Amino acid sequence: MRNEVSLILMMLSSLLLALLLELLPLPHALNAWRAPWLLVTVVFWSLQLPAVAGIGTAWIAGLFLDAASAAPLGTHALIFTLASALSLALRRLLLTLSVFQQAIWMAALSVAQYGILLLLLPSAGTSGLLQTALSAALFWIALHAVLYPWVRPRLRAG
């Protein structure tokens, strides 16, 4: 029970931190390299804690990102829900893969995000697509390295 609570608290605070990173101003040159912080964090928790962090969490996180990025409401909610649902559908396969192979999946999801954004927001453009995919993969590896050792024992115990 205590493990459950601490896992949920950890999930909420990491999502909040990811949202904060989304809002962090960066110099123009670095801005293209900005990782899709919140998307990566949402997918991470969908895979690790599917019983708690499902598509509903993804939807709400996406709605907050819509407000934070002045996109039409629902845009990122849609993207995050799809990304989370796809990852959940492939969860068993994805969990057998290594972190680096999972990072490729993350990069693919961030490219798919561009596709949906282009569909819903014609002014979005595709500039920085490769940088975002690469930084998404790198952030996935980093997030995994930081959170996974902490999450794993608690999941086993819980």
Next chain:
Amino acid sequence: MAPLFRSAHSRPVGLAVLLLAALGLYLADARLHLLEGLRGALITLLEPVQRVADFPSQFWRDTHDALRSREALSIENQQLKDEIKLLQAQMQTFWSVEQENKRLRTALNAVSPLDMDVMLAQVLRSASTTKNRTILINRGTRDGLYVGQAALLGTGVLGQVQHVGINSAEVLPLTDEQHAIPVRVARSGQRGIVRGTGSLDELSVHHLPKQANVVVGDVLLTSGLGGRFPEGFPVASITHISSEQSGAFADIRARPMSDLHDVRDVVLVWMREAHETPPELSAPSSPNHVEPHELPPHLEPIKPDMKPAHAQ
């Protein structure tokens, strides 16, 4: 473990509902513009996170200001004093021109221009430092801001308020692709529309015919049509004209009067009697000068003091 939300593989119905809800939100917000209230609430909820996220750059700015040398500050102080004297001198001529303008308007029975109230706001986050293309300022509904309100800089138009929270608001810069602003050429009075291109340094000018009397360097002022922006504020100066494009209109590019890369203070404008005056009349045009391509003669007095005061 009790699930907060059922996961996707257990309930495809839940997934369908969420996707439809997201699409519904998107349509209601992007197409019908019904959700300003919800967005205001979300922006207000995000305010504390926003403040924390802005803290590093704000801190850097503040220490940078605090560490500047005494000499640099006193030099800047002297420059500002000189500037104030110059502006005061210009204000005197402006005042007499304004009086003359009022007198002529009463003689012509023209509608008097709108009075305006202003408020200064600080920028919390400038454009193009995050994925968000808007500029975040530290005023919101608590200060009476509203969606569509005009935002100006010392040197020209900045854009308009797009979303409002309680203590903060997002300003869409005029360089954004979604932004359009009705203008007139200061020299000839011809009307057009200035649209953003997505780059902070370039604007495109529409609806000016090929044979229009415009040259590179011409200043574009707000025309006041539509009633959103007060009339007569500098918007952009023309940088490029090409008539190669087919059709009746020339392809004209302009550059915003104000530098939008480093915006620190924003002036918000309230126009009094904005709702009593029909939008068509908010621009100074008397009934016998409704032809758009005809030069309205009473625009002339505004020109001489607009240019020296605002040209860089």
